[in-house]
Amino acid sequence: MIPPSPHTPPRPEPGTAPPQPESVLRRSFLKFSGLGIAGVALASAGCRIQKDKETDSVNVGKHDLAVLNYAYALEQLEGAFYEKVASGFYAGATAMEKDLLTDIRNDEIAHREWFREVLALKKVPKLQFDFSSINFTDRRSVLTTARTFEDIGVSAYNGAGQLLALSPFLNHAGKIVSVEARHAATIRNLLNFGSFADSDVVDANGLDVVRTPPQVMALADKYFVTKVTVDDLPTH
């Protein structure tokens, strides 16, 4: 008997509205499929995402914008972490470790800056992080934190896919999540060779971890000085 996966996101009460004809939906999707080819022309500036100075928190907005901002917040976390790691490697770091960690830093910067450009004026601001729980001079502290961030990242993207309404965004989230999974496997192998897909992350059906935004933010919360509110994210 296989126990239920602890990672399956909870489901909201379903709505009752009838589905629209497939053709209508397809037409509206087609309008945006040009996203990858022609881009979307500039129109109005729209409202910006503001930080609440009282609570030092940001709300990520609604719909796909919110999901992308949520991803952007996580990429900011990873980027800041690896930037610090690579600015002065832990004692005894091998040439291979430095090379791999520098590559990963660069990937995370690419993700972060890509989201920053896509979200443009709709992005959450630059977030502040608290890395005081990490000893950056200690290999084990750095790599176990990296493993945590990468595994969380994979589970976050796996859970965010179904929250995205528009195909171009889903496709690009897919392009990023497999790179995060490559990072996760690599960090795991550095810590303990052969643990790239251990049973703590891959279940008895061969499925990776999936987490909802609140589950992810609960795990990552201690690293965020600026709190990110995911309450308005889609839940289905």
Added chain:
Amino acid sequence: MNLTTIFDEIERVDPEIYDRVDARRSVINRFARVGSRLAAAAVPVALGGLFNKAYGQKLPTDVLEVLNFALTLEHLESRFYQTAVGTPGLLPAKDKINVIRDHEVEHVKFLQQAITSAGGTAVAEGKYDYTAKGLFPAVFSDYKQFLQVAQAFEDTGVGAYKGQASALKSSNELLTYALRIHSVEARHAAHIRFIRMMNGYAKVKPWIVGDDNTKGTPLERIYQRESDHRQVLINIEDIGGYNIGDAATSSFDEPLHKDEVLEIVKPFLA
């Protein structure tokens, strides 16, 4: 290129797009909560019931096709690793190829259950020629060559699942299961690449850098889009003023379309 207002533009062109997507999804997901409470192994059975109710009969043909396409690849991988693990002296135990074998066997079983319980017919295992008509003659005797083929299968699998993601949008459950398999395939790919890198068998990283020097080789199709350093018209090279080197291509994995994948695996079909 100014992408400032993608979100404004979406709402201007079609203010009700999210309502429409929500409406469609709500019907599909009406029974999803039942599925999440069931034991993991029983989930595909629940999926079948879900679709019977949501669609009045069974899974739409295109969704079934996606699942069978995925199963076709998993069969190929599963038999490959089972053969390798069963070949004495091929695999160093420390490299844990058996872990990958286990996952691929589980993926086959999971997809078979999902398809049959949804009223479809699961595609049968094929007959395979893992030498690819003599291209990799020592695939089960030379570990280096085995790893080369394994990497090709894993990277193809990652691209293949990625290419099908939007075709599964009509079902949150199936999309999420596919994504969860997808990231496991990426972990496998990184591990195989890690072994090759660590031992100096090939000049690769755990991630895909450009076309990984496959241009002009039989494996080039797998990496046909990987040299692209533009994502939605945004140039990743020196993005934000950062010198990120190879990450201009390695930071995003690219999808493979179904016909491309079938062409890639064709030489491995007996």
